[in-house]
Amino acid sequence: MCGIVGYVGHSDGRVNAGHNALDVVLEGLRRLEYRGYDSAGIAVVADGTISSRKKSGKLNNLISELEARPLPESLTGIGHTRWATHGGPTDQNAHPHLADGGKLALIHNGIIENFAELKQELLAKGVTFQSETDTEVAAALLGDIYRNQLGGDAAKGGLTRAMQLACQRLEGAFTLLAVHADQPDVVVAARRNSPLVVGLGEGENFLGSDVSGFIDYTRRAVELGQDQIVTITADAVDITDFYGAPAQGKEYEVNWDPASAEKGGFPSFMEKEIHDQPDAVLQTLLGRSDIHGKLTLDELRIDPQLLKTVDKIIVLACGTSAYAGQVAKYAIENWCRIPTEVELSHEFRYRDPIVDENTLIVSISQSGETMDTLMAVRYAKEQGAKTVSICNTNGSTIPRESDAVLYTHAGPEIAVASTKAFLAQITAAYLLGLYLAQLRGNKFQGEIKDILADLGKIPAKIQRILDNEAQIKELGQSMADAKSVLFLGRHVGFPVAMEGALKLKELAYIHAEGFAAGELKHGPIALIEEGQPVFVVVPSPRGRDSLHAKVVSNIQEVRARGAKTIVIAEEGDEAVKAYAEHVFYIPETPTLLAPLLATVPLQIFALALASAKGYDVDQPRNLAKSVTVE
Numbered sequence: 001m002c003g004i005v006g007y008v009g010h011s012d013g014r015v016n017a018g019h020n021a022l023d024v025v026l027e028g029l030r031r032l033e034y035r036g037y038d039s040a041g042i043a044v045v046a047d048g049t050i051s052s053r054k055k056s057g058k059l060n061n062l063i064s065e066l067e068a069r070p071l072p073e074s075l076t077g078i079g080h081t082r083w084a085t086h087g088g089p090t091d092q093n094a095h096p097h098l099a100d101g102g103k104l105a106l107i108h109n110g111i112i113e114n115f116a117e118l119k120q121e122l123l124a125k126g127v128t129f130q131s132e133t134d135t136e137v138a139a140a141l142l143g144d145i146y147r148n149q150l151g152g153d154a155a156k157g158g159l160t161r162a163m164q165l166a167c168q169r170l171e172g173a174f175t176l177l178a179v180h181a182d183q184p185d186v187v188v189a190a191r192r193n194s195p196l197v198v199g200l201g202e203g204e205n206f207l208g209s210d211v212s213g214f215i216d217y218t219r220r221a222v223e224l225g226q227d228q229i230v231t232i233t234a235d236a237v238d239i240t241d242f243y244g245a246p247a248q249g250k251e252y253e254v255n256w257d258p259a260s261a262e263k264g265g266f267p268s269f270m271e272k273e274i275h276d277q278p279d280a281v282l283q284t285l286l287g288r289s290d291i292h293g294k295l296t297l298d299e300l301r302i303d304p305q306l307l308k309t310v311d312k313i314i315v316l317a318c319g320t321s322a323y324a325g326q327v328a329k330y331a332i333e334n335w336c337r338i339p340t341e342v343e344l345s346h347e348f349r350y351r352d353p354i355v356d357e358n359t360l361i362v363s364i365s366q367s368g369e370t371m372d373t374l375m376a377v378r379y380a381k382e383q384g385a386k387t388v389s390i391c392n393t394n395g396s397t398i399p400r401e402s403d404a405v406l407y408t409h410a411g412p413e414i415a416v417a418s419t420k421a422f423l424a425q426i427t428a429a430y431l432l433g434l435y436l437a438q439l440r441g442n443k444f445q446g447e448i449k450d451i452l453a454d455l456g457k458i459p460a461k462i463q464r465i466l467d468n469e470a471q472i473k474e475l476g477q478s479m480a481d482a483k484s485v486l487f488l489g490r491h492v493g494f495p496v497a498m499e500g501a502l503k504l505k506e507l508a509y510i511h512a513e514g515f516a517a518g519e520l521k522h523g524p525i526a527l528i529e530e531g532q533p534v535f536v537v538v539p540s541p542r543g544r545d546s547l548h549a550k551v552v553s554n555i556q557e558v559r560a561r562g563a564k565t566i567v568i569a570e571e572g573d574e575a576v577k578a579y580a581e582h583v584f585y586i587p588e589t590p591t592l593l594a595p596l597l598a599t600v601p602l603q604i605f606a607l608a609l610a611s612a613k614g615y616d617v618d619q620p621r622n623l624a625k626s627v628t629v630e
């Protein structure tokens with residue numbers, strides 16, 4: 001989820017004499033900084049060479065570097081703001097990465113799944129690497145093809161042909177932009193499973209990971225399709241597939257203002273991030289299993305032998321992240337048969353917990369800076385436990401202080417209330433559970449492969465819910481005057497109900513409470529009165545029958561007392577209709593994976609209701625994105 005900008009212009013007196021590439025690229029990076037801000041870099045082509053600068057930290061660090069060590073004037077350049085996936089946020093790991101003796105610069109958004117084998121192949125050819133990134137491997141591959149396979153001969157297609165040949169070797173998700181000193185008026189780019197748009201100017205052309213990258217210069221855009229290569233010069237845009245066959249992009253006029261362009265055209269980051277969720281789950285899954293369904297969590301870096309001796313797992317987290325842990329508990333215990341507790345971080349170390357060297361601590365944190373969770377992890381380490389961090393922010397404190405990390409790849413989550421990070425956390429926790437099951441032999445490879453296949457279908461299922469969001473949105477808008485909403489769920493639906501309640505509290509500032517549906521009759525049912533809105537997350541009727549039947553009877557219990565029942569149920573579940581004022585159907589999926597779908601309507605509902613009240617859904621009152629105090 002990085003920010004990417006490319007530019008080629010010229011100044012031979014034509015209309016819109018070319019701008020200085022540095023200015024255009026920096027302006028674009030500034031607008032794209034929300035997409036990633038743990039490092040930034042830029043490369044320009046001038047005087048027959050590539051000049052580049054890159055710095056970890058915010059874009060301002062790069063700007064300071066450029067003031068101290070200016071780049072030459074140029075009409076061709078590329079720039080990148082990074083949201084780290086492979087390799088921490090350091091100067092070394094920042095993009096661009098150079099190759100071909102410093103004559104080629106490459107920037108990248110995404111995950112090259114087969115970078116390890118490509119790296120071995122290039123090392124065998126004597127290529128050396130400065131960073132730990134998959135991007136540098138892609139740069140070296142491109143440089144090797146350009147120099148050694150094509151002889152650096154523009155007549156053989158030059159950088160464009162080299163990019164086509166390189167992309168035929170790459171697996172995973174990538175947007176690549178490259179420049180070469182031999183071709184000073186060209187930027188070549190490629191995309192697969194990662195966004196890239198072209199900006200069409202007069203005597204100049206642009207590239208961006210989204211239109212924010214060039215919206216200050218042109219509103220004419222061309223969206224590129226899957227597996228396409230684009231070569232831009234000041235006067236031309238040439239699109240092919242990965243094999244050189246001519247291809248077409250989709251031209252359109254950008255009608256967003258710059259501010260809404262940063263939100264992908266959505267009115268808020270919150271809504272954008274809800275719609276980012278299919279990609280957040282996809283990116284978190286990418287590169288973590290092979291075609292045989294074998295999990296390859298190389299970055300986990302905990303001795304597999306130690307993981308085999310684990311006899312207890314304790315999940316440490318707060319808020320939404322704790323609910324992700326609660327969802328994961330059901331799956332991990334089912335797949336690994338390891339007792340798994342979920343503890344609120346701020347409670348954990350004050351209750352004299354039982355922790356030893358056979359305890360695996362799994363902390364879950366979007367920010368990686370939540371002080372409650374950091375202190376709990378430190379405490380557990382003092383007791384001898386091994387610690388794994390599931391985190392969305394590369395290089396943050398909690399993963400740095402953990403024995404191992406499994407990063408979610410949701411991209412920066414700007415809205416304070418967590419949505420896409422929540423689904424990505426659940427996904428990463430599932431991967432960890434499957435990895436443990438694989439290591440300890442609790443599941444056959446075929447079983448794991450089937451579960452991974454079901455997980456692989458989740459992004460499209462989330463998209464289907466988003467495509468049909470109007471109905472739940474309307475309900476949210478119609479309930480702006482609600483004073484209290486209850487949420488019920490059983491089994492994995494219980495933490496979903498808790499998360500649905502938290503979203504409504506955070507965004508709409510109204511009382512909301514999540515319950516285990518079976519708990520209602522032990523007291524809370526006294527809350528039910530005429531018209532009381534009650535959401536019920538219903539498990540699949542194809543699952544454990546008793547569960548479904550019991551939840552349907554819970555719906556009847558509250559309805560009999562006047563509740564306004566709003567049901568989230570699986571497509572085809574007709575049994576719930578008789579007792580529900582509203583039914584929102586979600587696609588069929590195995591029970592343990594259902595939270596990745598059932599949560600989405602609740603997020604949309606909370607957003608719609610809060611928006612109807614006119615509240616700032618990105619920055620709710622009293623809240624901080626990262627709670628760095630205990």
Ligand code: AGP
Binds near residue numbers: 321365366368
């Ligand atoms: C989520 O909507 C909340 N903003 C909050 O509960 C958050 O999940 C919690 O503070 C934990 O933050 P972390 O994931 O960054 O550790």
